[in-house]
Amino acid sequence: MIIIAETICILAGMLPLAAGYFQFDLPLVAIGCLVIGLLWLLSQWRRLDWAASLGMLIFTGASALGVWVGLSPFLLAISVLGSLLAWDLADFSRRLRRAAPEDNLRLLEKQHLMRLAGVGGLSLALTLAALIVRLQISFGWLLLLAIVAILGLLQLVKRLRQSV
Amino acid sequence: MVRRIFLLISLAYILVIAGLATLRGELLALVVPVVLYLLVGLARAPETIQLQIRRSLGSERAAIDSPVRVTLAVSNTGPALEEVFLEDILPAGLQVRGGSNHHLLSLASGRTFSWSYDIQGPRGYYAFTEVKVEASDLFGLLHRKKSFPVHGQLFVLPPVMRIQRVAIRPRRTNVYSGTIPAHLGGPGVEFFGVRDYAPGDPPGWINWNISARHPENLYSNEFEQERVADVGIVLDGRLRANTLRAGHSLFEYSVQAAAALADAFLTQGNRVGMLLYGHYLHWTFPGYGKIQRERILQSLARAEPGESLVFADLAHIPTQFFPAHSQIVLVSPLVPADYDVLLQLRARGYQVMVISPDPVRFELAYLPKLPESALAGRIVRMERAMLLNKLRHAGLQVLDWDVARPFDQVGLAGLGRPAAWIRAIRR
Numbered sequence: 001m002i003i004i005a006e007t008i009c010i011l012a013g014m015l016p017l018a019a020g021y022f023q024f025d026l027p028l029v030a031i032g033c034l035v036i037g038l039l040w041l042l043s044q045w046r047r048l049d050w051a052a053s054l055g056m057l058i059f060t061g062a063s064a065l066g067v068w069v070g071l072s073p074f075l076l077a078i079s080v081l082g083s084l085l086a087w088d089l090a091d092f093s094r095r096l097r098r099a100a101p102e103d104n105l106r107l108l109e110k111q112h113l114m115r116l117a118g119v120g121g122l123s124l125a126l127t128l129a130a131l132i133v134r135l136q137i138s139f140g141w142l143l144l145l146a147i148v149a150i151l152g153l154l155q156l157v158k159r160l161r162q163s164v
Numbered sequence: 165m166v167r168r169i170f171l172l173i174s175l176a177y178i179l180v181i182a183g184l185a186t187l188r189g190e191l192l193a194l195v196v197p198v199v200l201y202l203l204v205g206l207a208r209a210p211e212t213i214q215l216q217i218r219r220s221l222g223s224e225r226a227a228i229d230s231p232v233r234v235t236l237a238v239s240n241t242g243p244a245l246e247e248v249f250l251e252d253i254l255p256a257g258l259q260v261r262g263g264s265n266h267h268l269l270s271l272a273s274g275r276t277f278s279w280s281y282d283i284q285g286p287r288g289y290y291a292f293t294e295v296k297v298e299a300s301d302l303f304g305l306l307h308r309k310k311s312f313p314v315h316g317q318l319f320v321l322p323p324v325m326r327i328q329r330v331a332i333r334p335r336r337t338n339v340y341s342g343t344i345p346a347h348l349g350g351p352g353v354e355f356f357g358v359r360d361y362a363p364g365d366p367p368g369w370i371n372w373n374i375s376a377r378h379p380e381n382l383y384s385n386e387f388e389q390e391r392v393a394d395v396g397i398v399l400d401g402r403l404r405a406n407t408l409r410a411g412h413s414l415f416e417y418s419v420q421a422a423a424a425l426a427d428a429f430l431t432q433g434n435r436v437g438m439l440l441y442g443h444y445l446h447w448t449f450p451g452y453g454k455i456q457r458e459r460i461l462q463s464l465a466r467a468e469p470g471e472s473l474v475f476a477d478l479a480h481i482p483t484q485f486f487p488a489h490s491q492i493v494l495v496s497p498l499v500p501a502d503y504d505v506l507l508q509l510r511a512r513g514y515q516v517m518v519i520s521p522d523p524v525r526f527e528l529a530y531l532p533k534l535p536e537s538a539l540a541g542r543i544v545r546m547e548r549a550m551l552l553n554k555l556r557h558a559g560l561q562v563l564d565w566d567v568a569r570p571f572d573q574v575g576l577a578g579l580g581r582p583a584a585w586i587r588a589i590r591r
Contacts (some may be wrong), residue, residue, distance in 0.1 A: 004441075053171060060175060062181060063194060073190040075485070081197045088201070091168065091304050098249055100264030110269055115302050119204050120374065123197035130193040149180075153173070 002096065003044070005116075006089040011038050012082025013059045016075035020066055026114035033062055042044050044090060052090030077127040085120055169305050172525075201303065209306035210299040214242025215273035217295050217312045219252065225319045225462075231261050231282040232318060234384060236295065239276040246270055249298040250277075255290035258283045258318075285320050287419065288467040292316035293334035319465040322419045323571035327428040330579045334393045334515040336489035339566050342392030342433040359386050392433045393452060396486040397422055399464070400478070400496030401442025403471040407497065407523045415469040417521045417567040418495045424571050425493055425519065426460045439485060441478070443470025447485055478505040489513045497523040500551055507558055517561040517579075524548055525566050 014037025021030035036058055043051030060083060063076040092112055099105055137145075176198045183191030213428045215238055217328040222233035235254055251266040263281030271277055294315050294473050302308040329343070349356045358371050361382035369384040399422045400406070422438065429436045430453065437450035438460050450456075480497075486492055492514045496502065509516050524545045531537045548564075555562050565574050 007219070045500075057171075057175070060179070060194070064179060064191060067188050067190045067194070068186065073193060076190070077194060077197070080194045084197050084201060088303055095304055096268065098266065099265060099268035102264065103268050105268075108268065111270060112302050113244070115204070119201055120197075123200045126200065127193050127196045130196055131190065134189070156169075156173070159206075 001113070002089055002093050005113060006044055006086055006093065007041060008091060009082045009086035010037055010055070013037065013055075013086055014078050014082075015019065016079045016082075017059065017062050017066065017071075018074070019122050020071035020075045021069075024069055024071060026069070027127075029062070029065075033059070040086070044093075047094075049090065049094050052087045056083045056087040066102070074128070077124065081120055081123055081127070085116055088116060168279075169202070169206075172198055176202070191384055200468055202305070205301050205303035205305035208246060208301040208303075210243065210245055210301065210308050212242050213245065213248075213297055213299050213308055213310045215239065215297060215312060216241055217314050219292060219295070219314045219316050221316055221318060224317060225321055225458075226284075228320055229284050229324060231284050233280055233282055234265075234352070235278065235280040236314075237276055237278040238271070238295075239551055240271045242273065244271065244273045245299045246260035246302045247300050247304065251296045251298075252281075252292070252314075253294050253296055254283065255292060255318075257288055258285040258290055266366045267332075283318075285318075287320050287322050287416065287465055289462070290318040290320065292318070319462050319463045321465050322416075322423045324427045324461070325420065325424040325570065325573040327579060327590075329423050329432070329574055330428045330575070332393065332395065332424060332429075332491045332515065332517060333495075334395075334489060334491035335513060337391035337393045338435065338485065339481045340392045340433065341390060343390050344393045344432070344434070345388050345390055349388045350389040351427075352389050354388045354390075355385060356388040357386045358383050360384070392435065392452075394487045394490035395427075395429045395436045396433050396450070396490060396492045397426055397436065397438045397460075398492060398494045398496070399438065399440050399467060399483060399496075400494065401440055401467060401469045402499075403442075403469050405497045405499050405523075407527050408529055412530070413469065414497055414521050414526050414567065415467075417526075417565070417571070418519075419464050419467055421519050421521065421565065421571050421575075423461060423464050424575060425495070426464075427457060428575075429493075430454075430457050435458065437485065439481070440467050441481060442468070443472040445482065447482075478502050481505070481509070483509070483512065486514065489515075491515045491517065493517045493519065495519045495521075495545070497521050498548075498551060500547065503551060503554060506555060506560060510559055515561075517563070518555060519563045519565060520552065521565045521567050522548070525568065 014033055017033045018030040021027070021033060036055060040051055040055035060080055063080050066076045067073065096105055096108070176195050179191050179195045179198070183189065218237045220235045226232045236253065240251060247268070248271050249266065249268050254265055261282040261284045263279070265281050267277070267279060269277060292315060293313065294311045296309070296311050297308045298307055333345060345354065349359065356406065358374055361370060361384045363450070365384045371383045371385050374383045375381070399418055401415060405417065406413055426436055426438060433452070435450045435452050436456060438448040440446040440463065446463060446467070448459055492509060494506070494516065496518065498518070498520050506516060506518065524541055528537065528541045552562050552564055563574065563579060565571065
């Protein structure tokens with residue numbers, strides 16, 4: 001079940017990017033995305049765990065590049081989301097390998113996929129909303145948001161230190 | 165695992181900075197999935213791990229390579245754990261034979277998860293100490309690890325081969341009746357001598373032949389009393405004496421012999437103590453019966469060969485542990501330097517029996533069949549034969565044990581009491 005979901009997510013990360021770059025007459029970049037996607041798929045079957053992080057970074061980078069080139073932001077959002085979920089599933093399947101044969105993995109898989117589907121759906125909705133809804137914010141609000149972001153980061157680092 | 169969080173945070177910040185720097189809102193929009201994923205993961209991360217764990221073993225003592233069932237019950241007394249990895253840490257040497265000592269599951273608050281698995285292992289003492297728990301959120305972003313001390317122990321005891329009877333004759337015996345000839349006249353089985361008839365002697369004891377020759381008096385036969393004795397078993401655990409070849413140690417055979425002898429002596433009613441002489445001294449105080457048998461077997465389960473400068477030779481055997489004129493049984497492959505020490509023991513009045521697993525045959529069995537090794541084997545065997553002969557001439561009872569044969573067979577032939585007619589000829 002996980003391997004199917006992971007394959008779908010990798011394809012969701014790869015195909016929109018490749019299609020977008022083909023549309024913009026950048027076939028080399030498109031082929032590069034396809035090759036990297038296929039290598040990612042292959043690496044998951046060969047259980048090369050490090051490949052997922054690399055694949056996600058490359059696809060996100062390619063998506064960021066796509067914004068600069070002018071590709072459809074919807075395609076890019078789907079690509080980022082797909083690669084993020086594929087990266088998560090790769091790590092999840094790595095964790096599942098520690099399970100004993102008699103463990104009820106279907107339950108864990110089901111819980112995980114449901115949570116992931118929820119996050120994916122909400123992310124997609126919010127991203128689409130962010131792309132459609134345009135707000136003009138003042139510099140003061142921008143400053144406030146930046147401060148909140150920095151404080152949030154500090155809080156997160158503190159919490160991580162505690163946990164480690 | 166923290167690396168994953170930092171990867172996502174870095175990615176998010178790079179996209180935000182790139183979006184702000186290029187004034188492209190689309191880049192900021194791409195951050196949304198990453199941030200949402202992070203927030204959901206961290207919000208559901210486990211705060212604490214509060215578990216109650218109990219472990220029970222099917223048996224605390226087992227035979228070598230026989231399976232023992234381990235059962236664990238884990239109760240979650242704290243908040244729910246979405247993804248938890250439980251691992252019962254096995255002592256080194258034990259192997260899982262059936263089931264699994266680790267599990268990955270989701271454990272709701274108040275729920276209990278139980279599982280069992282089978283273990284087996286070679287001779288030894290195994291102490292269970294802890295159960296490791298690793299909990300994380302469903303996305304595996306934040307992991308919490310905790311070790312729960314859950315103690316338990318397992319003795320894998322050496323096999324005990326039954327030897328019917330071991331003939332020993334220490335100079336001193338105890339007061340209780342047993343099977344060891346006590347050099348004293350009285351009720352018994354073996355003929356000991358003739359004395360004047362005493363009122364109350366059973367008519368069957370009267371020696372009619374002598375009484376007929378001396379008609380002025382009646383004479384009665386006297387029998388040798390049989391009593392229990394003090395026996396001290398010394399197990400030689402020195403590495404220099406115990407050969408190790410292809411993962412097989414001669415020490416294991418010494419342990420088998422010590423177990424069989426302890427069992428035989430205790431079955432005969434004797435008081436038996438055991439000294440492990442290796443990189444340290446481990447003394448099992450003398451005692452009688454089944455409890456003492458269990459103590460000695462547990463001590464043998466813990467026994468390991470080792471090296472120590474202090475105990476490199478047998479000169480430091482603490483003789484104060486053994487009562488004067490008692491029986492000492494040394495289980496050792498022997499090295500030439502042991503001769504003087506054994507002679508000293510004999511001179512102090514101890515009756516010494518040496519059970520010596522043959523290191524030469526043992527080692528040759530694992531060496532390639534070359535003329536050089538055969539020649540070397542012959543030379544070493546001759547040296548060993550000379551050492552054993554010298555010990556026999558000094559009055560020690562020596563059993564040269566080829567470990568290819570089971571000890572009970574060798575012991576039956578070499579340690580048992582000779583037939584009455586053979587003893588009569590020897591007299």
